[in-house]
Amino acid sequence: MRLPLASPALTGKRLLALVRSYAAPMTAIVGLQLLAALSAVSLPWIVGDIVDAIGAGTTRQWVLGRIGIALVLVALNFILVWLSDYKSRTLGERLFAILREDLVDAVVHLPLSTVESAGSGDLIGRTTHDIDRVQMMIRRGLSAILVLVTTVLVTLVAAAIVSPRLVWVLIAEIPLVVLVAKWYVPRTIPSYQASSAVVAEFSGVASETVAQAETVDALRLGPTRWAKYDSLLAQMWRLERYGAWMRVFLFVGMVIVTLSPIALLIALGAVGVPAGWVSAGAVTTMVMYCYQLRVPLWEATFWSDELQFAYTSLQRIFGVDLVEADRRAREGATGGGAIVVDSVGYAYREGAPVLHDVSLTLREGETLAIVGPSGAGKSTLGRMIAGIHPPSSGTVRAGGVDLVDLPEKELRRTVVLVTQEHHVFVGSIAQNLRLAAADADDDALWEALRAVGAADWVANEGGLEMRVGAGGVQLPPARAQQIALARIILMNPSTLVLDEATSLLDSSSARSVEQSLARVLQGRTVVAIAHRLHTAHEADRVAVMVDGRIAELGTHDELLALGGEYARLWKAWRGGD
Known part of the structure; x- marks a missing residue:
């Protein structure tokens, strides 16, 4: 196109x-x-x-x-x-x-x-x-x-x-x-x-x-x-x-x-x-x-x-x-409260639906893990929850307000998506971080960096004024991902959607960053689209997606006891660990 x-x-x-x-x-x-x-x-x-x-x-x-x-x-x-x-x-x-x-x-x-x-x-x-x-x-x-x-x-x-x-x-x-x-x-x-x-x-x-x-x-x-x-x-x-x-x-x-x-x-x-x-x-x-x-x-x-x-x-x-806007923002609309996914369907192209009649209610302050085989629609559902794409059918609401009705600034205060894709802008570390919070002081920046495990290498390699990007230090993907996560902490949204956001980190570092994020984001709603099932193990609830539908929903222990799709995924993951 x-x-x-x-x-x-x-x-x-x-x-x-x-x-x-x-x-x-x-x-x-x-x-x-x-x-x-x-x-x-x-x-x-x-x-x-x-x-x-x-x-x-x-x-x-x-x-x-x-x-x-x-x-x-x-x-x-x-x-x-x-x-x-x-x-x-x-x-x-x-x-x-x-x-x-x-x-x-x-x-x-x-x-x-x-x-x-x-x-x-x-x-x-x-x-x-x-x-x-x-x-x-x-x-x-x-x-x-x-x-x-x-x-x-x-x-x-x-x-x-x-x-x-x-x-x-x-x-x-x-x-x-x-x-x-x-x-x-x-x-x-x-x-x-x-x-x-x-x-x-x-x-x-x-x-x-x-x-x-x-x-x-x-x-x-x-x-x-x-x-x-x-x-x-x-x-x-x-x-x-x-x-x-x-x-x-x-x-x-x-x-x-x-x-x-x-x-x-x-x-x-x-x-x-x-x-x-x-x-x-x-x-x-x-x-x-x-x-x-x-x-x-x-x-x-x-x-x-x-x-x-x-x-x-x-x-x-x-x-x-x-280009037609994919949202119809209403001036003054606010989106506080739990996000509710109601009978959502979505197709990237006509005749090829990716999601089928998905319904899900997020509880305020919970961590929900979404797992499932490749191509099951996990990332697409995450985009629906984050308001990136309006659904082809059904609605996604926050506090009773449709996400497509929220002005862009209000939407990003309500929910933010972090993916494995990342970008470091040309400038200093501080400038990159202040893209998320222009009025943040240095203490807030260091706190965000500590939460994602990046404070040590930033301090050792030039501090907040270290130049990165073209003409400066070329950050490896793992470090660039840490900067992206630190930006999200500074944005401080009500709901955070993590789509394999720590995939570029090794297992130990990823788990450490996720635990730090959990502490910093305590009280916030977190949706984690996981490829490492230890995320699901530590989540409050787990949603299992198969072929664009939520096949199972419950706690880790409940789904293991059920002996269904999640139990098979867990067994396969533990066996390969």
Whole structure:
């Protein structure tokens, strides 16, 4: 599954709304650009005036006066362009910051099921490659497009005043540029969309290979991964080569379109000046105007190319917001109290249910162990209890409130899931821990580390300010898991779901950490999805899952006496101990 793309209409609407949010500074920028354009078009007018005056025999003082006015206009144009550029760059940075923040907000609030099915490549591509492509357009492109549009309009108006008979040459240039663009754009947008998708897939393959380098090496998957790289690189090469050829054709077309009018004006001047229907000064001014138009028209083609890149990326960026939420949070809803699972069913894909009519009531303050064979649905039930996935049927409530009705912040105060998967963020140990409790003091951090058996190695290797992650100490999986568990202690939820959360620790360390957690979390409800049955032995109750259903529920001793599935699992585990 890929994340959706925003439609062209929606993309334009979102971009326009972003710009409208800064209407006042945008108006000021347009005003400065208009003044700059007026000062720029005045120079050819003055030059043409000087040419005609010299031909008529004007005085030296008059010419020097016009040259002085031209120099003042050049200085004024420089100041106006500088101010406009400064303000447009500042505004571009603000707009781009909003865009990035909105994207990050949308990504971190994506339903976990969507993240897992979409894969890391698509998300990495949208948050890196696509945001980089948009960066230039937002920071510079929007203001640059305003500049060139203003310059073209002011130049055409000035040309019409100078010579109504010759202005059609300049006006005819515009539809020719439009024709070139209309030929170019439809042939490039599909390739840019395909290129973005391939780059996203390449990013995913690369990140997965690096993250699982040991697995790739152990299973000798190197040739397979290289073959995948080669295939993606070949696709990228074909798409980039196609885009390059399109840009070559665009370049040639624009050279013809922008230089031909200059040649035509010179030819018309050669006929019109002797015939008396146009002055030499007017021809000079029109040629200068035509030459001036080359810059904005060339920029128009450049920005049209950049606009296609950026527009494609904006469709992918805005598409993240189109993912439907898997919860319907009610403002003010609270979820204190016992969690009740009522007739819950769940299917990751239609027609393949994983849970079947599961009902379970957690008692406040108890430790419930969920055991069963692989594929029985233990982890899926844990996700239901933690509110990660809303059930396909039935309800999961906390204190009588459906978990999908709880705002995200309240949900995480109510119940938290810890899995065997973990991540250490770039930064210090303290920064990693304070992600769970921003206002926690150092004493609270050390207490959490002691509870998970990590205080000694943290103290010996740099303390709370030890840098970890990329560019710092690379923590082995077992230690990273301890940091993840310490974060959960700092979060202090009412209910904690542990899905093989100590699986990366050896048996002795795992048991010690679990006992420490039990002491720290005393009074909290703990659901432990266990692969080591000593967890079940020490739990208040044990739920045995088979084929997506709770087959047995009771204490350790009750289930052993029952002689059913749990008794068989216990016997097999003890026999292999």
